[in-house]
Amino acid sequence: MSQPEVLNQAFELGYTYTRSTGPVIGRFLTELRNRNIVGIKASDGRVVVPPMEYDPNTAEELSEFVDVGQQGEIVSFAWVKEPREAHPMDVPFAWAMIKLDGADVPMIHCVAAPSEDAIATGARVQVVWADETIGYITDIRCFELV
Amino acid sequence: MSEEQEVVTVVKAPVYLKYNFTAGAAPARFLAQIKKGVLTGQRCPKCSAVYVPPRGSCGGCGVATEEEVVLSNKATVQSFTIVYIPIPNNPIQPPYIIANVVPDGANVSFIHLMSECVNEDVHIGARVEAVWKPKEEWGFAMDNIRYYRPIDEPNVPVDQIGKLSVNGQEG
Numbered sequence A: 001m002s003q004p005e006v007l008n009q010a011f012e013l014g015y016t017y018t019r020s021t022g023p024v025i026g027r028f029l030t031e032l033r034n035r036n037i038v039g040i041k042a043s044d045g046r047v048v049v050p051p052m053e054y055d056p057n058t059a060e061e062l063s064e065f066v067d068v069g070q071q072g073e074i075v076s077f078a079w080v081k082e083p084r085e086a087h088p089m090d091v092p093f094a095w096a097m098i099k100l101d102g103a104d105v106p107m108i109h110c111v112a113a114p115s116e117d118a119i120a121t122g123a124r125v126q127v128v129w130a131d132e133t134i135g136y137i138t139d140i141r142c143f144e145l146v
Numbered sequence B: 001m002s003e004e005q006e007v008v009t010v011v012k013a014p015v016y017l018k019y020n021f022t023a024g025a026a027p028a029r030f031l032a033q034i035k036k037g038v039l040t041g042q043r044c045p046k047c048s049a050v051y052v053p054p055r056g057s058c059g060g061c062g063v064a065t066e067e068e069v070v071l072s073n074k075a076t077v078q079s080f081t082i083v084y085i086p087i088p089n090n091p092i093q094p095p096y097i098i099a100n101v102v103p104d105g106a107n108v109s110f111i112h113l114m115s116e117c118v119n120e121d122v123h124i125g126a127r128v129e130a131v132w133k134p135k136e137e138w139g140f141a142m143d144n145i146r147y148y149r150p151i152d153e154p155n156v157p158v159d160q161i162g163k164l165s166v167n168g169q170e171g
């Protein structure tokens, strides 16, 4: 039996999902499109960003939306030395938990920084909006150090 | 301006998985034969089962399969389904039949398309034959066989499906 040639073929499997946002995340994204960030007030008074539909303690439906700031503080972060294709930036950046002013819990997003040394827990950051906003989390292009 | 826009209710969240598929030795040999217009299987040295497309081993016996056997263009319908829902990017218009067919000389079936048939008349045990594309279009692909079509031969009894020799019902 002769050795066969090696046969390779590239192919792509695509799942073209469209997801329903529900009313609360829908409101959050609608506000993002307007370059505004909203959280929601939980039963214990905490402001949760992004907003959630049900109270984390009592499971009751939540409805009191609250505007939060466009600046905040890095609670923790991970530096990405080699961004991958699906990442939001093609240069090294940080994934960070950012507690926005007026919010009581951090939310995750990316932070642009010149180097790993430039970023630190406790650093102040502010939103950089995308040129065109469409009602998606990437309407916040990234955060940058203040 | 933005106040006029509608509230966001959905987001697009596609997932794309990029593969590089390597055929492996047995399927590569199989595909090389398919490119020449020949359907081949591999026989297990222990239980004699003939696999198509061959994977290089017998799942039942756990041994490597090396002996290659040329299979017939004739086959038997082992099972089938009528597809009514269009599949995105698939040029075939429903309703059409996807069947598990066992080529004569093999003991396992593979999935292929059926055509030149009345869908309602297709049945388990029906005799069919491969319709190949023109030779110029042959590549390393199963769709060198464009589809299977019915032939005028007696039905194969259910307990004989997958047990015919390469000579079909004569042999």
Ligand SMILES: [Zn+2]
Binding pocket: B044, B045, B046, B047, B048, B049, B058, B059, B060, B061, B062
């Ligand atoms: Zn075996």
